[in-house]
Amino acid sequence: IEMPVFEALNVETLPLRLGQNTMLLQRLGEDWGSWKVREVGDGNLNLVFIVEGSAGSAIVKQALPYVRLVGESWPLPLKRSFFEYHALTRQAARDPGRVPEVFHFDGEQAIIVMEFLAPHIILRRGLIEGNQYPNAARDLGQFLARTLFRGSDFSMKAAARKADVALFADNVELCDITESLVFSDPYFNAPLNRHTAPQLDGLVAALRADRDLKVEAQRLKHLFATKAEALLHGDLHTGSVMVTPGETRVIDPEFAFYGPIAFDVGMLLANFWMNYLAQQGHERDDNRRDMRGYLLEAVVTIWETFRSEFSHLWRTERSGILYQRALFEDQDDSLGAEQALDEVLHDIWQDMLGFAGIEMHRRILGLAHNADFELIEDPDLRARCETKALKFGRHLACNRRHIHSLAEVNGLVERLE
Ligand code: ADP
Ligand code: MG
Ligand code: MG
């Protein structure tokens, strides 16, 4: 038997290799010889092609056996495509319409064929340009609550959840990336680190010498590695969100695994705060004051929507092994269920702030920087923005147990500006 051998696609071979697939022929049109193919991947890891035929279009995403950003010297298994596919199907069931529809999956070739989102653009890009998206925050807050609540022991049947924990536990290498790049590398002289130098050298040295910060970062890593609470997206930053003025979609869940709910929430909010702190580097003649207000409001809306939707699901869909209704509502003690909800949300709140702080550090000190700061050409100006984010991140990580409201946090961000 001939073993199927992995082969990376390119714009020439894609129609030859996928032109036999009946699903695709139906979507794109039978004349596969005239499909138009473009490679558009701007991510750190994978190949992404837009394929357009006479009848329609699709995205073809293929994993490579290495990290695209670094090259073949950093191998990374193809199975991340399998986890992305399975995460997409679960997210589609838990928050319908929020992720691209999957048309086809080929595990051996690590290919996912999915809905081409157009004219959507990456949210991060839009925010850098100063565009506001009135529905995005509400949509993202709902996505967080629905995928995380419905992907947890609050809701799932025990056997289904345990089988799923086992399935995603094999996403070892992508978890390892987060464990190293997010939680540890920024706090020592790791080989893949880089930062705006020499401007940030002093602050970088101070952060690496900051015992309290390093202990907090490791406590958060401890949570990340051990708290298998819900199926996470795992990479939910503003570069994993695509938008039009009215629509919001979430892509790229290849880092999915069972981890702490607060991780997805904190990463997302951190990326809004970083965009806020980068605005100074992008405003030209346009005044970005409205934009700054919009960004801080968006943070509040994401969190408040998350809270209220999570609470709604707690009251209406709490059917898992935790906090059973038999203990509370069924004994006419709905306040007991509310008390438990407050405890759960309080833990998420404190941990979310910590994860947000650490996310800001790794984006400025680690390997994977974000465009919000990277696109600020003047290194002095960039460093001024990054300095605020680093100090803010340190504050969140170390003081998270004493911070009581987003109004307080947003006030802090405004005073940094
Ligand atoms: P990576 O895992 O390498 O980060 P992504 O899934 O984030 O790859 O995709 C990289 C880029 O490809 C995105 O930033 C976006 O521009 C484009 N892209 C990915 N999926 C879609 C899609 N379903 N529709 C439209 N564009 C997409
Ligand atoms: Mg991506
Ligand atoms: Mg990715």
Ligand code: MG
């Ligand atoms: Mg309450």
